[in-house]
Amino acid sequence: MKAELICVGTELLLGDIINTNAAFVAKNLAALGIDHIFEAVVGDNKERLLSQLEISKQRADIIILSGGLGPTQDDLTKETVAEHLKKQLIYDEATYKHIEEYFNKINRPIVDSSKKQAYIIEGSNVLKNEWGTAPGLICEVENKTYILLPGPPIELEPMFKKYVFPYLKQKSNTVLVSKTLKIMGIGEAKAEQMVKDLVNGQNPTLAPYAKDGEVHFRITAKAEDEDKARKLIEPVYNKLKEIFGINIYAEDEKTLEEVVAELLVKNNLKIAVAESCTGGLVASKLVNYPGISNVLIEGVVTYSNESKKRRLNVSDETLKQHGAVSYQTAIEMAEGVAKTSGADIGISTTGIAGPGGGTPKKPVGLVYLGVYIKGYKTYKELKLMGDRQRIRERSSKELLDFLRRELLTSNNKL
Amino acid sequence: MKAELICVGTELLLGDIINTNAAFVAKNLAALGIDHIFEAVVGDNKERLLSQLEISKQRADIIILSGGLGPTQDDLTKETVAEHLKKQLIYDEATYKHIEEYFNKINRPIVDSSKKQAYIIEGSNVLKNEWGTAPGLICEVENKTYILLPGPPIELEPMFKKYVFPYLKQKSNTVLVSKTLKIMGIGEAKAEQMVKDLVNGQNPTLAPYAKDGEVHFRITAKAEDEDKARKLIEPVYNKLKEIFGINIYAEDEKTLEEVVAELLVKNNLKIAVAESCTGGLVASKLVNYPGISNVLIEGVVTYSNESKKRRLNVSDETLKQHGAVSYQTAIEMAEGVAKTSGADIGISTTGIAGPGGGTPKKPVGLVYLGVYIKGYKTYKELKLMGDRQRIRERSSKELLDFLRRELLTSNNKL
Numbered sequence: 092m093k094a095e096l097i098c099v100g101t102e103l104l105l106g107d108i109i110n111t112n113a114a115f116v117a118k119n120l121a122a123l124g125i126d127h128i129f130e131a132v133v134g135d136n137k138e139r140l141l142s143q144l145e146i147s148k149q150r151a152d153i154i155i156l157s158g159g160l161g162p163t164q165d166d167l168t169k170e171t172v173a174e175h176l177k178k179q180l181i182y183d184e185a186t187y188k189h190i191e192e193y194f195n196k197i198n199r200p201i202v203d204s205s206k207k208q209a210y211i212i213e214g215s216n217v218l219k220n221e222w223g224t225a226p227g228l229i230c231e232v233e234n235k236t237y238i239l240l241p242g243p244p245i246e247l248e249p250m251f252k253k254y255v256f257p258y259l260k261q262k263s264n265t266v267l268v269s270k271t272l273k274i275m276g277i278g279e280a281k282a283e284q285m286v287k288d289l290v291n292g293q294n295p296t297l298a299p300y301a302k303d304g305e306v307h308f309r310i311t312a313k314a315e316d317e318d319k320a321r322k323l324i325e326p327v328y329n330k331l332k333e334i335f336g337i338n339i340y341a342e343d344e345k346t347l348e349e350v351v352a353e354l355l356v357k358n359n360l361k362i363a364v365a366e367s368c369t370g371g372l373v374a375s376k377l378v379n380y381p382g383i384s385n386v387l388i389e390g391v392v393t394y395s396n397e398s399k400k401r402r403l404n405v406s407d408e409t410l411k412q413h414g415a416v417s418y419q420t421a422i423e424m425a426e427g428v429a430k431t432s433g434a435d436i437g438i439s440t441t442g443i444a445g446p447g448g449g450t451p452k453k454p455v456g457l458v459y460l461g462v463y464i465k466g467y468k469t470y471k472e473l474k475l476m477g478d479r480q481r482i483r484e485r486s487s488k489e490l491l492d493f494l495r496r497e498l499l500t501s502n503n504k505l
Numbered sequence: 506m507k508a509e510l511i512c513v514g515t516e517l518l519l520g521d522i523i524n525t526n527a528a529f530v531a532k533n534l535a536a537l538g539i540d541h542i543f544e545a546v547v548g549d550n551k552e553r554l555l556s557q558l559e560i561s562k563q564r565a566d567i568i569i570l571s572g573g574l575g576p577t578q579d580d581l582t583k584e585t586v587a588e589h590l591k592k593q594l595i596y597d598e599a600t601y602k603h604i605e606e607y608f609n610k611i612n613r614p615i616v617d618s619s620k621k622q623a624y625i626i627e628g629s630n631v632l633k634n635e636w637g638t639a640p641g642l643i644c645e646v647e648n649k650t651y652i653l654l655p656g657p658p659i660e661l662e663p664m665f666k667k668y669v670f671p672y673l674k675q676k677s678n679t680v681l682v683s684k685t686l687k688i689m690g691i692g693e694a695k696a697e698q699m700v701k702d703l704v705n706g707q708n709p710t711l712a713p714y715a716k717d718g719e720v721h722f723r724i725t726a727k728a729e730d731e732d733k734a735r736k737l738i739e740p741v742y743n744k745l746k747e748i749f750g751i752n753i754y755a756e757d758e759k760t761l762e763e764v765v766a767e768l769l770v771k772n773n774l775k776i777a778v779a780e781s782c783t784g785g786l787v788a789s790k791l792v793n794y795p796g797i798s799n800v801l802i803e804g805v806v807t808y809s810n811e812s813k814k815r816r817l818n819v820s821d822e823t824l825k826q827h828g829a830v831s832y833q834t835a836i837e838m839a840e841g842v843a844k845t846s847g848a849d850i851g852i853s854t855t856g857i858a859g860p861g862g863g864t865p866k867k868p869v870g871l872v873y874l875g876v877y878i879k880g881y882k883t884y885k886e887l888k889l890m891g892d893r894q895r896i897r898e899r900s901s902k903e904l905l906d907f908l909r910r911e912l913l914t915s916n917n918k919l
Contacts (some may be wrong), residue, residue, distance in 0.1 A: 102714045104541045105683075106532030107723065110524050113546070118520030127518045128553065132527070132544035139542065146560065162694055163713065164704065202694045222890075224694075243715060245891060269519075280616045283577060290578065299577070300516045301657065309521065364785075364806070370792025371778075371785030374806040378784025381860060381893060389812040392778070392788040392804030394797070398846065402803060432812065446795055477659060479795060 092263055093126045095151040097143055099159035099168045100242055101134040111244050112157045119251060123259050124267035124313065125153065135165040137174075144175045148235060153259070158242030160225035162204035168239060169228070173212045176232050180210040183226075186217060190224045212239075218254040222246040229258065236262075268320035269311045272331050273341045275304060275492045282306040285334055295323050304485050337499060340492055351491045352380035354498050360435045360464075364390040365403055365428035367415065368442040368458060372487040388432045393424070403427030416441050416453055418470040421461030429463045437463040438494055442473070444482045456482055460490045462497050469497065506677055507540045509565040511557055513573035513582045514656055515548040525658050526571045533665060537673050538681035538727065539567065549579040551588075558589040562649060567673070572656030574639035576618035582653060583642070587626045590646050594624040597640075600631060604638045626653075632668040636660040643672065650676075682734035683725045686745050687755045689718060689906045696720045699748055709737050718899055751913060754906055765905045766794035768912050774849045774878075778804040779817055779842035781829065781855040782872060786901040802846045807838070817841030830855050830867055832884040835875030843877045851877040852908055856887070858896045870896055874904045876911050883911065 096116050102108050113130055120127040129150065133139045147154050159168030173180050187209035194201040208225050211217055218227030223246040228239040238255060240247045274282060279301035283290070286308065290297050295312035308331055312323035332339065341350045355362055364374045364387075374390030377383050391402050396415055399405040405423040413419040421441050429437030442458025449455035456475040462468070471493050475482045510530050516522050527544055534541040543564065547553045561568050573582030587594050601623035608615040622639050625631055632641030637660040642653040652669055654661045688696060693715035697704070700722065704711050709726035722745055726737035746753065755764045769776055778788045778801075788804030791797050805816050810829055813819040819837040827833040835855050843851030856872025863869035870889040876882070885907050889896045 101712065102723075103527070104531055104544060105535045105723070105725075106528040106530070107685075107714060107721070108716070109528045113517070114520040114523045116520070117518055121519045128548065129557075130518065130546035134542065143543075163697055165712070197692075199692055199695065202698055204694065204697070245717065245895070271521075278611075278613055280576060280618065281613065283618075284616055298515065298579070300521060302522070303659070307521070309516075309519070311519075366785075366804075368792075369789070370797075370801075371780075371788030371804050371806070372792075374785030375783070375789050375897075378782075378786075378806070378808070378897070379894065383784075384808050387784075387806075387808050389808060389816065390785050390804075390806030392785070392792070392801075394792070394801050394803060398803040401846075432815075480793065481659070483789075483792070 092153065093128050093151045094120050094153040094155060095129045095131070095147045096127070097140070097147060097154065097156045098130070098132045099135065099140060099156060100132070101136075101165070103132045103158075104134045112242070112247050115244065115248055116155060116157070116251065119256055120259075121267055121269065123256070123263050124265045125259060125263055135159060135167060137167055137171050140168070140171045141175055144172065152234070153236045153238065153262075155238045155240065157240045157247055160208070160239060160241045162202065162208050162224065166207075169210070169212060172230070172237055172239060176212065176230065176237070178230070178232075179213045181213050183209055183211045183217065186211060186226050189219060189226075193220075193224055218250055220246055220250060222249050227254065229255075265313055265315060266317050266320055267311060267313050268317055268324065269309055270324050270328055271307050271309045271343050272328070272335065272339050273345075274306045274308070274335055274338045275340050275347075275488070276338045277306060277335070279306050282308075282335075286331065289327055289330060292327070295327055297327060303481065304488060337496060340495060346379070347488060347491050347495070348376040348379050351495050351498075352377055352383050352386070354495065355386045355436070356382055358498075359386070361386050361388050361433070362436040362438065363388045363428040363432040363434035365424040365437060365439040366390065366392050367394060367399070367424070367440055368444045369440040369483050369487045369490070370394065372483055373438070373440065373490055376487055376491065388434045389428075391428055399424060403431065414453070416443055416457060416459065418459045418461070418472060421459035421470050422463070422468050423461075425461035425463035426468060435465050436494070437461070438490055440486050440490055442482070442486060444479045444486075446479060458482065458486045458489075460486070460493050462494055464497060467501070506567065507542050507565045508534050508567040508569060509543045509545070509561045510541070511554070511561060511568065511570045512544070512546045513549065513554060513570060514546070515550075515579070517546045517572075518548045526656070526661050529658065529662055530569060530571070530665065533670055534673075535681055535683065537670070537677050538679045539673060539677055549573060549581060551581055551585050554582070554585045555589055558586065566648070567650045567652065567676075569652045569654065571654045571661055574622070574653060574655045576616065576622055576638070580621075583624070583626060586644070586651055586653060590626070590644065590651070592644070592646075593627045595627050597623055597625045597631065600625060600640050603633060603640075607634075607638055632664055634660055634664060636663050641668065643669075679727055679729060680731050680734055681725060681727050682731055682738065683723055684738050684742055685721050685723045685757050686742070686749065686753050687759075688720045688722070688749055688752045689754050689761075689902070690752045691720060691749070693720050696722075696749075700745065703741055703744060706741070709741055711741060717895065718902060751910060754909060760793070761902060761905050761909070762790040762793050765909050765912075766791055766797050766800070768909065769800045769850070770796055772912075773800070775800050775802050775847070776850040776852065777802045777842040777846040777848035779838040779851060779853040780804065780806050781808060781813070781838070781853075782858045783854040783897050783901045783904070784808065786897055787852070787854065787904055790901055790905065802848045803842075805842055813838060817845060828867070830857055830871060830873065832873045832875070832886060835873035835884050836877070836882050837875075839875035839877035840882060849879050850908070851875070852904055854900050854904055856896070856900060858893045858900075860893060872896065872900045872903075874900070874907050876908055878911060881915070
């Protein structure tokens with residue numbers, strides 16, 4: 092079974108928004124074992140959408156459309172699909188009632204233009220939108236399935252999960268199972284060379300891809316059921332575990348912050364974070380983990396020297412002799428935040444994120460990470476490339492990975 | 506002049522990565538006044554890419570391809586475009602030398618597979634890749650232009666800016682100028698109703714679009730030169746300013762954090778941030794602004810009651826009587842962080858981001874924001890929907906917008 096996604100919206104072609112719907116739908120099709128062969132973005136333009144529908148119809152069994160279901164004049168997905176299918180739009184009283192209720196709930200008066208949203212393609216199934224006003228639609232016509240979904244991700248995502256996923260699951264008779272291993276500390280080309288004997292497989296396949304400072308390997312197997320697919324994956328998975336060892340920081344959906352947070356919670360280690368150049372990013376990543384409140388005592392963003400001294404007891408001498416961006420300061424920050432907050436562990440960042448502030452000796456991208464674990468102290472020096480945001484993002488990740496490795500390799504620290 | 510973008514990569518169709526290149530290229534085409542009529546995503550599959558190239562060739566003058574230029578076996582964009590154009594791939598010594606230098610610079614040995622990247626399509630112009638190894642290519646064949654760019658955004662973006670933008674600028678003879686007004690505090694349907702007399706224009710056009718808690722209005726004019734386009738935009742712009750007033754928080758690329766940071770810097774107001782549920786996100790947003798170090802004294806993530814008391818002097822009585830999630834605590838946090846750090850302004854968040862921790866009286870999504878400005882104290886209550894991440898993200902934005910309004914409306918606070 093083959094699926095195509097058509098995202099409708101001039102704002103996408105103008106680059107005003109990033110197309111996160113495409114990745115979301117794609118991920119779900121992959122999980123369903125449905126071949127996702129193509130994706131298109133068209134503007135709010137009837138003729139171009141009609142022509143894309145003609146092309147997609149030749150190639151795919153399932154055509155998913157996102158966007159263009161809103162109340163405004165340039166929203167024309169529903170009207171255009173109806174024309175493509177030679178169907179009428181009919182007024183649906185139940186949908187109108189639902190829109191009315193929605194406006195009541197959010198305490199806003201219903202607007203005239205909302206009436207347009209109560210029209211549906213004749214013969215289609217309505218997917219109730221509990222997260223907004225535009226209903227989703229599923230139309231089955233001549234062995235083809237058309238699925239129309241609202242554009243805003245906060246409506247599309249829950250609607251897909253609740254209605255579309257179970258609907259498609261019934262239709263699909265193979266499963267595609269994937270396992271992803273996420274690696275830090277090894278470059279893409281080298282990582283691929285390390286596994287070059289494994290990349291020629293057809294089932295499972297092994298695909299590497301590089302992200303900022305990371306390499307992910309995805310093993311994918313196709314089979315009748317999940318169990319059989321998992322059995323195909325296993326030997327490749329074991330081999331990768333052997334090859335990359337501690338450099339694998341997580342699997343699948345798991346994030347670096349989750350892995351670190353779980354290590355802390357499992358070992359009941361209280362942590363405090365002191366950030367300079369990352370300005371709260373590290374703490375904010377840890378707080379993504381719902382259970383973190385048990386171990387995260389506090390975070391401090393000490394941007395000024397003054398604040399490093401007052402909040403963290405970094406010594407005046409260290410700051411004068413080595414500067415705020417030095418491994419000495421990083422270590423004192425980590426130790427200071429742990430001791431002043433009563434945590435077992437303190438971690439810290441200090442660096443030059445740019446664009447200004449660099450010198451030949453301490454250029455933009457120089458960052459020091461400090462780790463303090465119950466009296467044990469260590470640091471790491473980074474030399475990063477990129478803009479301010481990238482340097483800060485990367486530093487945050489590197490600090491969490493640094494702590495992860497320290498926690499895993501030195502039992503005596505725990 | 507019409508352009509299409511073809512993004513190549515199975516990882517996109519599997520949903521492993523979000524297609525930020527599409528938005529980046531689209532934004533630049535819009536700025537160049539080049540009609541961006543279509544966008545496609547194809548997997549690493551020669552036949553499908555060939556067929557897409559045939560379709561795109563019928564519609565567009567400029568075909569931009571991103572991705573599939575890497576050293577690995579499934580990278581086949583260059584090979585496929587060469588086949589489509591009936592051209593040979595030829596080995597380019599200068600490109601190989603450049604790849605060698607790149608590996609030297611990052612202190613890694615060159616790998617065999619890199620040799621593949623030194624082949625170029627005959628007759629094309631090579632765009633030197635200073636940010637990675639895959640060269641970009643521009644091929645002009647029979648009035649069509651093919652532009653091949655590497656997939657990683659950290660290579661594509663600077664290469665586009667340095668080489669592709671100036672190249673396309675020469676080709677284009679109209680400009681498209683846009684002006685975006687960003688609004689918080691008014692829903693999409695209502696905002697559109699407020700401007701319904703303005704949305705029918707052809708040049709300039711006015712397009713609304715909704716983002717999480719925001720509405721953006723984009724005015725776009727087409728003209729021979731930038732000056733003429735700006736003159737077309739002006740009356741609509743003035744009208745929108747009149748209609749939305751203080752609800753407009755920023756224009757164009759400017760972010761909320763930039764606006765707030767600039768207000769602080771301009772008025773030389775020192776700020777400190779105390780965060781509970783947002784866990785460092787607010788501080789981290791402010792730190793996005795490079796000049797913030799002059800006014801951001803510090804940030805504190807006080808997740809536990811203990812830490813709220815110790816670091817911020819929140820009173821035990823307040824916590825016992827009203828709970829950590831209360832407007833009373835929010836105000837004391839804001840005041841506490843300002844006073845203990847010596848800042849003029851303290852701002853705070855405390856709330857229930859979920860998934861756990863909600864009660865009927867204090868459900869998930871209940872968040873209090875506190876603002877303290879030189880003795881003046883105020884708060885705001887939010888009732889948000891969505892998951893943990895969305896509640897935290899939205900709370901951070903709402904706090905910055907709340908502070909912005911307070912700073913703008915009450916001169917006596919400054």
